[in-house]
Amino acid sequence: MRVDVLTIFPDYLAPLDLSLIGRARRQGLLDLRVHDLREHTHDRHRTVDDTPYGGGAGMVMRPEPWGETLDAVVASGAGVPHLLVPSPAGERFTQAMARRLAGEPWLAFACGRYEGIDERVLEDAADRMPVTPVSLGDYVLNGGEVAVLAVVEAVARLLPGVVGNAESLVEESHEDGLLEYPVYTKPSSWRGRDVPPVLLSGDHGAIARWRHEQRLTRTGARRPDLLPPSAGLLADGLDIVVATRGDLPELLVLQWACWVGEGRSAGSFDIPPLAETLDDLVGSLDGWTTWVVRSAGRLVAAVRGRMSTDDRRTWETGRLMVAPDLAGRGIGRALLAHSESAAPAGTTRYWVNTGARSERNLRIYRKAGYRLQAGEGRYPGTVDLVKRAD
Numbered sequence: 599m600r601v602d603v604l605t606i607f608p609d610y611l612a613p614l615d616l617s618l619i620g621r622a623r624r625q626g627l628l629d630l631r632v633h634d635l636r637e638h639t640h641d642r643h644r645t646v647d648d649t650p651y652g653g654g655a656g657m658v659m660r661p662e663p664w665g666e667t668l669d670a671v672v673a674s675g676a677g678v679p680h681l682l683v684p685s686p687a688g689e690r691f692t693q694a695m696a697r698r699l700a701g702e703p704w705l706a707f708a709c710g711r712y713e714g715i716d717e718r719v720l721e722d723a724a725d726r727m728p729v730t731p732v733s734l735g736d737y738v739l740n741g742g743e744v745a746v747l748a749v750v751e752a753v754a755r756l757l758p759g760v761v762g763n764a765e766s767l768v769e770e771s772h773e774d775g776l777l778e779y780p781v782y783t784k785p786s787s788w789r790g791r792d793v794p795p796v797l798l799s800g801d802h803g804a805i806a807r808w809r810h811e812q813r814l815t816r817t818g819a820r821r822p823d824l825l826p827p828s829a830g831l832l833a834d835g836l837d838i839v840v841a842t843r844g845d846l847p848e849l850l851v852l853q854w855a856c857w858v859g860e861g862r863s864a865g866s867f868d869i870p871p872l873a874e875t876l877d878d879l880v881g882s883l884d885g886w887t888t889w890v891v892r893s894a895g896r897l898v899a900a901v902r903g904r905m906s907t908d909d910r911r912t913w914e915t916g917r918l919m920v921a922p923d924l925a926g927r928g929i930g931r932a933l934l935a936h937s938e939s940a941a942p943a944g945t946t947r948y949w950v951n952t953g954a955r956s957e958r959n960l961r962i963y964r965k966a967g968y969r970l971q972a973g974e975g976r977y978p979g980t981v982d983l984v985k986r987a988d
């Protein structure tokens with residue numbers, strides 16, 4: 599990637615010679631060039647600013663040095679750069695923007711000072727190249743250089759080869775909208791403070807769950823604005839209600855979304871949950887009781903149950919679904935238990951059916967005490983599982 603920085607303080611960018619970014623430059627992964635605007639002034643005092651038209655405090659950067667420096671930068675390469683203009687009035691810089699910029703071949707930065715750059719510089723540049731004003735945050739710095747240091751570091755570390763262990767980039771704060779979990783290293787006890795025991799347990803599942811909870815807690819405490827409304831939904835706080843006709847269009851969409859993966863693993867999308875229509879769901883409200891869970895208005899999970907029509911002692915649970923982003927929190931288990939608890943007195947066993955290759959569902963049902971029945975299940979490619987009702 600090529601990066602050009604236009605500034606009246608070239609020395610401000612010296613830190614980009616250090617550490618990983620400096621190494622990336624030496625390895626040729628990052629071609630960073632810093633340009634002194636004053637090289638393109640033509641008066642004795644090398645003037646880059648003047649008083650604002652219309653009056654007001656402070657000075658504004660004159661357009662001529664900017665125009666000439668940008669012309670020289672553009673002439674020195676093939677194509678045009680994407681011009682980023684640090685400004686407190688710009689688009690907020692985020693990890694998502696860093697990712698987008700890391701995919702571009704050539705970036706240029708225009709570091710403003712004083713009250714900013716004459717607006718015509720940006721208009722003139724926009725005739726030739728993409729121009730994006732970028733803000734580091736809702737505060738005012740003295741100049742764009744500090745913003746450039748931050749943006750270049752955030753972008754360059756995403757370039758292949760710049761950070762040794764690429765996996766470490768995946769779990770970081772902001773990569774998936776949550777803040778990172780707390781991290782610890784040796785010694786395991788320091789000044790009377792112990793590392794959370796789960797991290798020493800060797801149980802990778804438990805560690806992953808603990809880290810996920812920590813991310814949610816930390817994000818909720820420090821940056822609640824980042825949390826999607828459903829993120830805090832936990833199995834023990836579910837509001838499970840009987841579905842009405844008004845729920846069914848959303849329910850159908852969730853059902854299709856949840857069973858596409860099943861269809862793929864079964865090698866066929868010709869399976870009942872995907873074949874079902876809205877009319878079928880309306881019809882199902884007759885024989886089945888359907889329950890849904892909503893979070894911040896969004897329908898995120900559902901299940902249905904009924905007494906078997908063949909034998910009046912088996913309680914059947916079906917269409918157990920949880921939105922993919924909320925999987926792994928015990929919501930499915932809670933809904934299964936809810937359906938079982940609705941079975942009338944005299945029920946001797948609970949029945950469920952799932953794809954023969956649906957490893958995840960099979961695991962959940964086994965964990966809930968269900969045993970696989972021999973042979974094919976009620977539908978082609980499925981298996982039945984049952985559990986004694988006590």
Ligand SMILES: C[S@@+](CC[C@H](N)C(=O)[O-])C[C@H]1O[C@@H](n2cnc3c(N)ncnc32)[C@H](O)[C@@H]1O
Pocket residue numbers: 683684685686687708709710711712713714715732733734735736737738739740741742743745
């Ligand atoms: C003193 S500021 C100018 C502020 C300008 N008068 C305004 O209110 O929008 C000088 C320069 O610092 C840089 N700057 C200040 N705050 C920034 C921020 N939050 N993000 C990015 N750049 C910033 C910009 O390059 C800006 O041109």
